Amino acid sequence: MKRLKLFPISRRAKDLLAGKLMLLLTILAALLVLLMVAGLYLKSRPVLASQPLAELLFSTKWRPFRGQFGFFPFIMGTLWVTGVAVLIAVPLCLLTAIYLSEYAPARVREWVKPLIDILAGIPSVVFGVWGMLVVVPFIKDSVAPFFKVFSTGYSILAGGIVLAIMIFPVIIHVALEVFRAVPQEVREASLAVGATRWQTVKHVVLRKALPGVAAAIVLGIARAFGETMAVLMVVGNVAKVPGNVLDPAYPLPALIANNYGEMLSIPLYDSALMLAALILLLVILLFNLLSRAVLARVERSIR
Amino acid sequence: MENRAHIRVEGLNVHFGSEHVLKDISLSIPDRKITAIIGPSGCGKTTLLRSFNRLIDSSEGVRVSGRVMVDDENILDARAEVTHIRRKMGLLLQRPYPLPMSIYDNVAYGPRIHGIRDRRRLDEIVERFLSKASLWDEVRQRLSQPASVLSLGQQQRLCLARGLAVEPEIILGDEPTSALDPQSSQRIEQTFTELKSDYTIVIVTHILRQARRLADHVIFLYLGELIEQGPAWDFFNNPKQPMTREYIKGLIS
Numbered sequence: 001m002k003r004l005k006l007f008p009i010s011r012r013a014k015d016l017l018a019g020k021l022m023l024l025l026t027i028l029a030a031l032l033v034l035l036m037v038a039g040l041y042l043k044s045r046p047v048l049a050s051q052p053l054a055e056l057l058f059s060t061k062w063r064p065f066r067g068q069f070g071f072f073p074f075i076m077g078t079l080w081v082t083g084v085a086v087l088i089a090v091p092l093c094l095l096t097a098i099y100l101s102e103y104a105p106a107r108v109r110e111w112v113k114p115l116i117d118i119l120a121g122i123p124s125v126v127f128g129v130w131g132m133l134v135v136v137p138f139i140k141d142s143v144a145p146f147f148k149v150f151s152t153g154y155s156i157l158a159g160g161i162v163l164a165i166m167i168f169p170v171i172i173h174v175a176l177e178v179f180r181a182v183p184q185e186v187r188e189a190s191l192a193v194g195a196t197r198w199q200t201v202k203h204v205v206l207r208k209a210l211p212g213v214a215a216a217i218v219l220g221i222a223r224a225f226g227e228t229m230a231v232l233m234v235v236g237n238v239a240k241v242p243g244n245v246l247d248p249a250y251p252l253p254a255l256i257a258n259n260y261g262e263m264l265s266i267p268l269y270d271s272a273l274m275l276a277a278l279i280l281l282l283v284i285l286l287f288n289l290l291s292r293a294v295l296a297r298v299e300r301s302i303r
Numbered sequence: 304m305e306n307r308a309h310i311r312v313e314g315l316n317v318h319f320g321s322e323h324v325l326k327d328i329s330l331s332i333p334d335r336k337i338t339a340i341i342g343p344s345g346c347g348k349t350t351l352l353r354s355f356n357r358l359i360d361s362s363e364g365v366r367v368s369g370r371v372m373v374d375d376e377n378i379l380d381a382r383a384e385v386t387h388i389r390r391k392m393g394l395l396l397q398r399p400y401p402l403p404m405s406i407y408d409n410v411a412y413g414p415r416i417h418g419i420r421d422r423r424r425l426d427e428i429v430e431r432f433l434s435k436a437s438l439w440d441e442v443r444q445r446l447s448q449p450a451s452v453l454s455l456g457q458q459q460r461l462c463l464a465r466g467l468a469v470e471p472e473i474i475l476g477d478e479p480t481s482a483l484d485p486q487s488s489q490r491i492e493q494t495f496t497e498l499k500s501d502y503t504i505v506i507v508t509h510i511l512r513q514a515r516r517l518a519d520h521v522i523f524l525y526l527g528e529l530i531e532q533g534p535a536w537d538f539f540n541n542p543k544q545p546m547t548r549e550y551i552k553g554l555i556s
């Protein structure tokens with residue numbers, strides 16, 4: 001009798017506890033980002049104090065032995081590689097998602113979807129090895145000679161191609177979901193006035209799906225910014241501001257991964273690497289905020 | 304009273320996979336009249352309507368055989384040009400689905416698809432067909448707003464205007480008032496009555512009273528078979544089939 005009465009109370013208590021616990025975890029997760037920013041900031045204070053911020057961000061001189069830490073080559077390296085990857089990935093992914101959503105029979109779609117998701121599960125280092133064995137020689141022997149320049153193959157283009165393939169799955173997956181969520185009737189409304197399928201895709205489906213497609217691209221870019229291993233293996237890692245896509249580059253994540261724990265006897269070096277991490281984190285945060293603002297605007301402008 | 308058939312269906316069969324959804328349907332739909340397709344839900348009304356403009360093609364696993372003659376062209380013929388067939392028929396669905404663009408662009412969408420670019424001509428088309436769909440006065444001040452700001456009833460009339468703007472000869476409606484409040488429904492019905500001097504109108508409805516109010520001609524389907532068709536007066540007052548009699552009395556639903 002007593003047990004029966006107690007039972008509902010303990011259930012409610014559990015419910016309450018679970019709710020509180022989850023709230024706590026959520027707050028903790030949010031705090032973690034702030035803690036990381038704060039921690040990185042504290043650690044990078046020595047190098048921040050050694051020279052003006054503008055110097056750190058915009059100087060091209062990376063001479064740790066002389067205490068010169070210009071991050072500009074690395075920032076540009078990150079932007080270039082990410083930019084090239086996005087330029088390659090976005091059109092290909094959108095066309096793939098459009099084909100799968102609008103043209104392929106359901107059978108094909110259901111077959112291809114899991115294959116694409118498997119691509120997402122392949123470890124980064126495998127992409128890196130593939131890049132070294134296939135992409136780098138291809139650029140060295142075919143692409144560079146075609147443009148009559150010399151390149152070792154270890155270049156922004158190699159990094160961009162490898163990175164593009166790594167962000168395919170997330171962009172295709174999300175874009176496909178978004179296209180499938182456009183009501184069939186909206187397509188029919190367009191077809192019914194005599195539009196072709198392609199016209200319907202171009203003027204109606206893409207437009208209706210625009211906020212979601214933008215979100216898919218943002219997710220892809222966000223992943224591309226931080227992706228380290230595969231890129232590091234094929235971009236050449238030369239601390240110079242790149243001039244074109246066949247030049248090597250040295251993105252921020254590669255800088256950190258290559259050097260942390262190696263040359264820490266150099267004064268200020270570890271602090272500089274912390275600053276690199278902080279800059280990377282801030283670039284990603286800034287990008288997120290910007291894309292959110294753009295998304296909100298896009299969403300308001302259609303409907 | 305001249306009664307030229309605008310759409311003639313001959314031996315139409317539709318299968319979805321192994322399901323036989325329309326069974327050997329033959330019927331004719333008179334020119335410039337309102338034809339109502341009635342029958343309990345699931346009997347194939349929507350399928351029949353969608354085979355008129357070949358939207359049925361986009362359903363997965365569908366097989367269609369037979370002939371649907373529109374203006375002496377068999378539109379089911381593999382060689383028939385679907386975009387050409389479809390622009391002959393305006394379509395209204397159960398719920399209004401405005402395109403994700405402005406009120407103006409919704410109406411101008413079809414004409415633009417078919418190559419009209421001249422702004423003044425588009426202005427003229429937009430005004431003419433919004434008026435035909437009796438929506439002009441309500442939206443003339445806000446043509447550039449997104450279509451989603453309109454009420455459901457207004458959206459449905461916008462969809463009508465969008466269909467009319469490609470100058471079809473036929474208007475197809477699949478329970479076009481079922482999502483609307485009584486007042487909006489009434490406006491749509493009234494618009495249909497005004498339009499029937501220029502258009503052949505085919506509406507699917509499961510509301511018998513609506514069929515009585517609007518229809519000049521009635522087609523009754525039951526479980527994929529055509530039970531009876533004929534002029535509305537005869538159909539309702541002097542049905543030939545026992546099944547029709549029971550349906551009209553509300554015994555089958």
Ligand SMILES: Nc1ncnc2c1ncn2[C@@H]1O[C@H](COP(=O)(O)OP(=O)(O)O)[C@@H](O)[C@H]1O
Nearest residue numbers: 319324343344345346347348349350351362363
């Ligand atoms: N795309 C489709 N795939 C498979 N079966 C369908 C499809 N569309 C309709 N059907 C089937 O065809 C039958 C008739 O449907 P429908 O024409 O929508 O009926 P109604 O409009 O009279 O309610 C139903 O049994 C339905 O399950």
Ligand SMILES: [Mg+2]
Nearest residue numbers: 345348349477
């Ligand atoms: Mg139906």
